[in-house]
Amino acid sequence: MTSCVAIHPSILNADQAHLADELARVEGADGLHLDIMDNHFVDNHFGGPSFAQTVLEHTSLPVDAHLMIENADRWAPQYAEMGCAIVTAHMEATRAPFVLARELHRLGAGAGLALRPATPLSAVEDVLGEIDLLLLMTVEPGFGGQSFIDLMLPKIAAARRAISAQNLELRIQVDGGIKRSTIERAAEAGATVFVAGSAVYGVEDALAEIEHLRALASGHCH
């Protein structure tokens, strides 16, 4: 399927007791979003290297790992080594983003940087030319099922302008509260990669929901 937008289901709120089935039911998405939480950077714990390995063995989708962990410089490369397509560290947890991006590229993965809602875009402005994905959180990281923060829309639009002004190729991913009622506004503002957890896993026909979300966002391609 060719589309100017990508839908990446997050397995955070999937039924973990039936992980293989839950992964199978989103085959047809554009990628799989794998949240990793260390109980320090956020008040929750999820995933880790062995879990990521299991996920990689049970999906054919490209996996984007969203690392909500401290000391990302130290722990991110292993996710590239095991085969994640994109590894995204939080800017707030990274001391050397240029070095990390180059290391992830050397290991064959795309490099992403994520911003918490309260972290200004200026934090990543200088490094945009080194990365493949800018993840703008549209909820406070840590939990699925939260409400989209509308105040993030101007930030998405500003990121889109900065990327265009610098003639860069990197994609803007949004994560948190993405569903039928919010995806168009995020797409219009400039996002092209959409993480959807509860919206996809909360319905019976996950693939139909992915198609629906993709169609809504596609009307606002950048």
Ligand SMILES: O=C(CO)[C@H](O)[C@H](O)COP(=O)(O)O
């Ligand atoms: O990074 C995350 C939370 O920190 C998740 O990717 C996100 O919350 C997805 O869940 P939902 O679509 O239900 O908001």
Ligand SMILES: [Fe+2]
């Ligand atoms: Fe995430």
